[in-house]
Amino acid sequence: MRIAFIVGIFPLLSETFVLNQITGLIDRGHEVDIYALRHPLSNCKMHPHVEKYNLLARTHYTPAIPSNVFWRYLKGFALLFTNFHKAPLICLRSLNFFKYGGAATSLKILYTAIPMLGQKPYDIIHCQFGCYALEILTLRDIGALQGKIVTSFRGWDISRYVKQYGDRVYDRLLATGDLFLPVCDFFRTWLVKHGGDSKRIITHRSGIDCNKFFFTPRYLNSDDSIQIVTVGRLVEKKGIKYSIEAVAQLSQTYKNIHYYIIGDGELKEELQRLIHAFGISHIVTLLGRKNQQEIIEILTNSHIFVAPSVTAQDGNQEGIPNTLKEAMAMGLPVVATRHSGIPELIEDSVSGFLVPERDADAIAQKLSYLIKHPETWADIGLAARKSVEAQYEIQKLNNELVDLYQKLLADKSVTYLPSGKSYYKVA
Numbered sequence: 001m002r003i004a005f006i007v008g009i010f011p012l013l014s015e016t017f018v019l020n021q022i023t024g025l026i027d028r029g030h031e032v033d034i035y036a037l038r039h040p041l042s043n044c045k046m047h048p049h050v051e052k053y054n055l056l057a058r059t060h061y062t063p064a065i066p067s068n069v070f071w072r073y074l075k076g077f078a079l080l081f082t083n084f085h086k087a088p089l090i091c092l093r094s095l096n097f098f099k100y101g102g103a104a105t106s107l108k109i110l111y112t113a114i115p116m117l118g119q120k121p122y123d124i125i126h127c128q129f130g131c132y133a134l135e136i137l138t139l140r141d142i143g144a145l146q147g148k149i150v151t152s153f154r155g156w157d158i159s160r161y162v163k164q165y166g167d168r169v170y171d172r173l174l175a176t177g178d179l180f181l182p183v184c185d186f187f188r189t190w191l192v193k194h195g196g197d198s199k200r201i202i203t204h205r206s207g208i209d210c211n212k213f214f215f216t217p218r219y220l221n222s223d224d225s226i227q228i229v230t231v232g233r234l235v236e237k238k239g240i241k242y243s244i245e246a247v248a249q250l251s252q253t254y255k256n257i258h259y260y261i262i263g264d265g266e267l268k269e270e271l272q273r274l275i276h277a278f279g280i281s282h283i284v285t286l287l288g289r290k291n292q293q294e295i296i297e298i299l300t301n302s303h304i305f306v307a308p309s310v311t312a313q314d315g316n317q318e319g320i321p322n323t324l325k326e327a328m329a330m331g332l333p334v335v336a337t338r339h340s341g342i343p344e345l346i347e348d349s350v351s352g353f354l355v356p357e358r359d360a361d362a363i364a365q366k367l368s369y370l371i372k373h374p375e376t377w378a379d380i381g382l383a384a385r386k387s388v389e390a391q392y393e394i395q396k397l398n399n400e401l402v403d404l405y406q407k408l409l410a411d412k413s414v415t416y417l418p419s420g421k422s423y424y425k426v427a
Contacts, residue, residue: 001030001031001123001124001402001405001406001409002030002031002033002120002121002122002123002124002147003025003030003031003032003033003122003123003124003125003126003405004032004033004034004035004122004124004125004126004145004147005018005021005022005032005033005034005035005126005128006035006037006125006126006127006128006132006133006135006136007034007035007036007037007128007129007132008036008037008038008128008129008132009036009037009038009039009040010034010036010040010055010059011040011044011046011047011050011055011056012040012044013044013045013046013047013289013291014233015128016047016208016292016322017154017206017207017322018128019047019049019050019055020207020208020209020394020398021126021398021401022034022053022055023049023053024394024395024398024401025398025401025402026053027398028398028399028402030402032058033058033059033060033119033122034055034058034059034060035059035060035062035115035116036059036060036061036062037062037112037132037135038061038062038064039061039064045289045291047291047292048291048292048293060115060116061115062111062112062114062115063075063079063111063114063115065106065107065108065111072106072107073107076107076110076111079110079111079114080110083114083117086117086118087117087118087143087144089143090113090117090142090143090144091110091113091117093142093143094109094110094113094142094144095107095109095110096142100138103138109138109139109142112135112139113139113142113144116139116144116145117144119145121146121147122145122146122147123147123148123405123409124147124148124150124405124408124409125140125145125147125148125149125150126150126151126152127149127150127151127152128152128154129152129153129154129156129157130151130152130153130157130158130161130170130173131157131161133149133151133173133177134169134170134172134173136149137149137172137173137176137177148178148179148408148409149176149177149178149179150177150178150179150180150181150404150405150408151173151177151179151180151181152181152182152183152204153180153181153182153183153187153191153319154183154206154319155183155316155317155318155319155340156237156316156317158182158187158190158191158317159311159315159316159317159340160312160314160315160316160317162315163314163315164314164315167194168194170191170194171195174191174194174195174196174197175195177200178200178408179200179202179404179408180196180200180201180202181202181203181204181404182201182203182204182319183203183204183205183206183319183320183341184203184205184319184320184340184341184344185203185341185344186340186341186344187203187319187340187341188201188202188203202404204397204400204401204404205320205391205392205397206319206320206322206392206397207325207392207393207394207395207396207397207398208322208325208326208329208388208392208393208394209393209394209395210329210385210388210389210392210393210394212292212296213296213299213326213329213330214300214330215329215330215331215381215382215385216300216330216331216381217331217377217378217381217382218303218331218332218333218374218377218378218381219374219377219378220303220374220377224256224303225256225257225258226254226256226257226258226303226304226371227257227258227260227301227302227303227304228247228257228258228259228260228302228303228304228305228306228367229259229260229261229262229298229299229302229304229305229306229327229332230243230259230260230261230262230263230305230306230307230308231262231263231295231299231305231323231326231327232262232263232307232321232323233263233264233265234261234263234264234265234266234267234268234271234286235265235266235267235312235316236267236310236312236313236314236316237309237310237311237312237316237317237318238263238308238309238310239308239309239310239337239357239358240261240267240271240308241267241270241271241274242308242310242358242359242360242363243259243306243308243360243363244259244261244271244274244275244278244280244284245274245278245360245363245364246306246308246360246361246363246364246367247259247280247283247284247364247367248278248279248280249360249361249364250364250367250368250371251278251280251283253368254368254371257283257371258283258284258285259280259283259284259285260284260285260287260298260302261284261285261286261287262287262288262289262290262295262298263287263288263289264288264289268286271286272286295323295326296326296330299326299327299330299332300330302332303332303333303374303377304332304333304334304335304367304370304371304377305324305327305328305332305333305334305335306334306335306336306363306367307321307323307324307327307334307335307336307337307342308335308336308337308357308363309321309336309337309339309340309342309357310337310339310357310358311339311340311357317339317340318339318340318341318342319340319341320340320341320342320344320345321342324336324342324345325345325388325392328345328346328351328352328381328384328385328387328388329384329385329388329389330381330385331378331381331382331384331385332381332384333352333353333370333376333377333380333381333384334346334352334353334384335352335353335355335363335366335367335370336352336353336354336355337354337355337356337357337359338354338355338356338357339357342354344391345387345388345391345392346384346387347383347387350380350383351380351383351384351386351387352380352384353366353369353370
């Protein structure tokens with residue numbers, strides 16, 4: 001199959017779930033192109049598989065759109081002049097402001113279409129995050145991309161984005177998209193409730209390669225300090241300030257604990273101030289951004305994992321954090337919140353502990369229980385590993401993804417036929 005992946009930024013270290021799907025499809029013999037709507041930062045870390053699979057050679061970037069209107073139009077004219085011969089009709093359609101309004105007059109459609117001009121049709125156009133699929137609908141409409149549109153809903157696209165633009169923002173996509181793959185049942189329920197065809201909305205979970213995350217039963221030697229760890233971007237929805245507060249409470253009783261926080265983000269300085277205010281700088285360490293192998297090494301030497309996810313003030317939510325799955329696969333007992341799809345992964349008091357969002361006291365209580373009862377760690381960790389293997393093993397999920405693609409392509413009940421300047425759905 002010829003498959004186009006539509007992403008926001010590529011490569012992005014925090015989105016290994018996208019990388020896992022791309023490399024899995026390549027390993028299975030499929031042709032994958034990547035269309036990135038924005039360039040990565042020049043100093044960003046890259047996952048080793050980006051180089052191993054030479055993925056940058058497969059990546060097409062949307063030209064940066066100048067914010068200054070004069071320069072935007074000047075650059076747009078240059079792009080039109082140098083690319084018009086590739087697909088004259090598509091270029092003209094991209095400028096149809098009668099039909100597309102501001103998206104056309106701002107030249108956004110033209111800029112986004114440029115790397116797609118002259119490309120052969122795809123079997124599958126897989127949009128990673130729902131908001132990107134909205135743009136691709138227009139690009140398919142003008143003929144810049146051809147193929148079945150598959151949309152993954154992963155978190156902020158079905159939470160923060162919806163709060164910002166309203167519950168009806170995906171109406172057109174749900175009516176004309178071909179297949180929808182929310183990463184958890186929690187998101188699937190939302191899509192069905194808001195008008196999606198339940199037959200075309202299938203929970204397809206975000207997986208990890210369990211072979212890379214070796215299971216190790218956790219025990220506590222008498223001379224060990226207890227290593228607690230969190231992995232996640234330092235943003236509001238990760239809820240890290242509540243785990244810091246919980247550790248501050250524990251520090252009054254337990255002197256042999258240390259809390260490591262892996263990640264970077266906009267709240268770094270705020271969290272550092274919070275740590276200082278609690279007087280626990282000797283206990284809590286912000287380690288910054290790490291690559292996957294560095295994270296694995298830290299998890300290997302840790303005892304307990306905390307994932308204190310919350311719904312942010314702007315509505316942003318997690319799906320199910322991959323870092324939580326990785327920790328569980330390695331046998332770490334975990335404390336996490338009843339947030340979004342996390343209860344679909346963790347059976348409370350069996351494969352980990354669940355607490356309410358924004359409840360530092362509850363986090364502290366569950367951590368205290370684990371510290372007092374290290375004899376429970378091995379059994380909890382084993383149950384956690386089994387849960388991840390059963391539902392989130394990437395090889396199984398990539399086989400499932402290929403199967404979903406093939407069934408979609410074989411489905412003749414819905415197709416798209418060219419209609420002058422656009423496409424329409426025929427049942």
